[in-house]
Amino acid sequence: MTTGTILLVEDEDKLRHLLKRIISLEGFQIHECANIKTAMRILETTPVDVVLSDIMLPDGNGIDLVSSIRQMQLPTEIVLLTAYGNIPDSVRAIKNGAFDYITKGNDNAKIIPSLYRALEKVQLQKRIEHLETRIGNQYATFDHLLGNSTGINEAKELARKAAPSKAAVLLLGETGSGKEIFAQAIHSASERAGKDFVAINCSALGKDILESEIFGYKAGAFTGAIKNKKGLIEEANQGTLFLDEIGEMPVDLQAKLLRVLETSEFIKVGDTKVTKVDIRIIAATNRDLTREIEQGRFREDLYYRLNVFTIQLPSLRERKEDIPLFAQHFLDVFAAKSNRQITGMSREFTEHLKLHEWRGNIRELKNVIERAVIVSNQSILSLESLPFEMKLQKAGSRQKNGTFDLAGIEKMHIQWVIAYTNNNKSKAARLLNIGLSTLYRKMEEYSMKL
Numbered sequence: 001m002t003t004g005t006i007l008l009v010e011d012e013d014k015l016r017h018l019l020k021r022i023i024s025l026e027g028f029q030i031h032e033c034a035n036i037k038t039a040m041r042i043l044e045t046t047p048v049d050v051v052l053s054d055i056m057l058p059d060g061n062g063i064d065l066v067s068s069i070r071q072m073q074l075p076t077e078i079v080l081l082t083a084y085g086n087i088p089d090s091v092r093a094i095k096n097g098a099f100d101y102i103t104k105g106n107d108n109a110k111i112i113p114s115l116y117r118a119l120e121k122v123q124l125q126k127r128i129e130h131l132e133t134r135i136g137n138q139y140a141t142f143d144h145l146l147g148n149s150t151g152i153n154e155a156k157e158l159a160r161k162a163a164p165s166k167a168a169v170l171l172l173g174e175t176g177s178g179k180e181i182f183a184q185a186i187h188s189a190s191e192r193a194g195k196d197f198v199a200i201n202c203s204a205l206g207k208d209i210l211e212s213e214i215f216g217y218k219a220g221a222f223t224g225a226i227k228n229k230k231g232l233i234e235e236a237n238q239g240t241l242f243l244d245e246i247g248e249m250p251v252d253l254q255a256k257l258l259r260v261l262e263t264s265e266f267i268k269v270g271d272t273k274v275t276k277v278d279i280r281i282i283a284a285t286n287r288d289l290t291r292e293i294e295q296g297r298f299r300e301d302l303y304y305r306l307n308v309f310t311i312q313l314p315s316l317r318e319r320k321e322d323i324p325l326f327a328q329h330f331l332d333v334f335a336a337k338s339n340r341q342i343t344g345m346s347r348e349f350t351e352h353l354k355l356h357e358w359r360g361n362i363r364e365l366k367n368v369i370e371r372a373v374i375v376s377n378q379s380i381l382s383l384e385s386l387p388f389e390m391k392l393q394k395a396g397s398r399q400k401n402g403t404f405d406l407a408g409i410e411k412m413h414i415q416w417v418i419a420y421t422n423n424n425k426s427k428a429a430r431l432l433n434i435g436l437s438t439l440y441r442k443m444e445e446y447s448m449k450l
């Protein structure tokens with residue numbers, strides 16, 4: 001039984017393989033990588049409950065990873081692996097928001113219990129957020145959906161048409177492209193608006209927990225089932241159930257869901273009689289379901305039941321014209337929230353936003369602007385307030401403009417790092433992973449101002 005998803009970040013191959021084995025034996029789903037850059041990529045596209053990361057990594061420090069994860073506002077906890085001598089760093093990491101640290105070698109037996117505790121915290125947090133949303137009952141409406149590009153307008157038009165009917169809706173789009181906010185808008189514009197909108201991410205939980213969460217169980221259904229538990233289907237009765245990442249739902253649960261769609265009935269785990277419900281289902285995925293069907297991972301009959309209205313949400317890359325509008329909106333929101341007098345963005349800042357790939361789509365843009373508002377000390381957002389990796393992306397574009405030779409790229413890279421550190425050469429040398437004297441030698445070689 002899988003109980004959660006772990007991202008293991010460790011550059012020592014042997015140790016990583018060993019940890020992977022220990023963790024997989026517990027039934028956790030596991031992703032692995034050897035550096036921060038890949039870890040960030042995985043985190044932008046894949047839901048992860050707990051990151052287990054080494055502190056010393058080839059391209060940076062596990063403590064910076066903690067800060068980045070906190071900035072991305074991911075529902076993810078971090079457990080750090082540290083060498084004995086780095087305990088002060090680990091204490092600092094905990095202050096920055098890490099969940100726990102474990103001393104490599106000595107504390108191996110503590111890894112699994114710590115992962116379980118971190119996972120429990122993540123799941124509790126998600127439950128609290130879910131309940132808060134329900135109590136506030138503040139679901140988004142179509143008025144909250146920003147964007148003027150053709151792709152988003154077409155999606156909004158179809159969603160408005162789908163809203164009043166009881167038919168299922170299938171929302172397709174990359175992570176952070178707005179599937180949940182669209183689902184809420186559809187719910188708000190339907191006659192179910194006064195009732196609950198209940199959301200669950202099918203990829204976040206293992207099969208057994210997912211089944212219990214969605215369908216509920218009878219007391220005594222399995223060890224630990226002390227009393228009856230209402231499933232989310234029942235909680236969403238008369239309202240809308242939003243099934244995010246439906247492509248990740250195990251096939252036997254798909255059969256149970258199909259039955260709900262066809263008969264409005266289901267059987268709780270450990271029950272013998274059927275329970276009746278009146279729900280509308282909105283499902284979402286970033287997977288290609290037709291391919292999943294071909295590979296036997298998704299039921300074709302369920303697919304046809306769900307895709308009565310299929311709405312494709314464009315990625316932010318496909319609607320770059322919307323980027324300034326979103327950026328200004330998030331800027332206004334975060335500036336007001338933090339009481340800052342920041343009114344706009346420099347031309348270069350906006351240009352950089354348009355160059356970026358936005359794998360995390362609007363969620364990522366929102367986080368980048370929030371970060372920029374926090375770090376900026378001017379009245380308009382400038383390049384300095386962008387994360388380091390985003391400043392670097394200009395390398396790709398300049399390459400297109402003609403700079404192909406390695407020395408040219410190295411010179412540009414050094415210039416950016418120096419600008420990033422506000423001309424602090426020691427810090428720049430550290431980030432570049434070269435000695436200070438080498439930095440000065442290279443600056444002289446490239447005729448850069450010392």
Ligand SMILES: Nc1ncnc2c1ncn2[C@@H]1O[C@H](COP(=O)(O)OP(=O)(O)OP(=O)(O)O)[C@@H](O)[C@H]1O
Nearest residue numbers: 144145146147174175176177178179180181362363
């Ligand atoms: N059109 C939009 N207008 C305003 N805000 C938006 C829009 N689309 C997305 N957002 C914001 O972007 C963030 C991500 O959106 P959302 O959670 O709906 O994406 P998602 O596709 O469901 O992501 P995931 O697949 O990772 O669950 C949210 O904060 C949401 O409010």
